[in-house]
Amino acid sequence: MLPKPIQNFVDLFAKLPSIGPRQATRLAFYIKTLGDAPVADLAKAVDDLRNVKICPQCFFSYLGPKNTCDICNNNQRRKDIIAIVEKETDLISLEKTKKFSGRYLVLGELKKDGVLDSLQKLRLSSLKKMIDKDLGGQAEEIILAMNPTTYGDLNAALILQDLKGRVKKISRLGIGLPTGGEIEFADEDTLGNAIDNRG
Ligand SMILES: [Zn+2]
Known part of the structure; x- marks a missing residue:
């Protein structure tokens, strides 16, 4: 019709x-x-x-011609502090706070059952390779910037296990964020405070 x-x-x-x-x-x-x-x-x-290409280092989108995205290309940003986010929109929200000057890893949307899929495992192992190659085997800090939900917690625990030994300090973003709330939709002040008070 x-x-x-x-x-x-x-x-x-x-x-x-x-x-x-x-x-x-x-x-x-x-x-x-x-x-x-x-x-x-x-x-x-x-x-x-x-x-639009996907950065091979952090998996954020960018427009060439460089081999990596603007964030990974920016030498002013600390390479040894990495925030792991679920979605590109979470990365954008964190960038808007201007409180974070490290690098990122975009993991991809987490499953509700708390199991990492093969793409996410691949991305995590590329982070581990970067830590071994560029940071002498140990990152200064990894911030798990997953949503403060039950499956966010489950996945954070898995990632923590996976990165053990390769990082001095692991922190979790969540303090100040409403339980079950989403990073993507948190206002800049709340998110900025969560970055400042991460633990
Ligand atoms: Zn990148």
């Missing part, structure tokens, strides 16, 4: 997080009303995402 281009759009967009078929249909009809140039801009913005 729907014109084919609209049906195609709905089929693709309905698969995206927090967009269902109804929302996707509404979006398709809305975008159609915008006119040619804005629709072309939208299409280009989506297409341009293909140029």
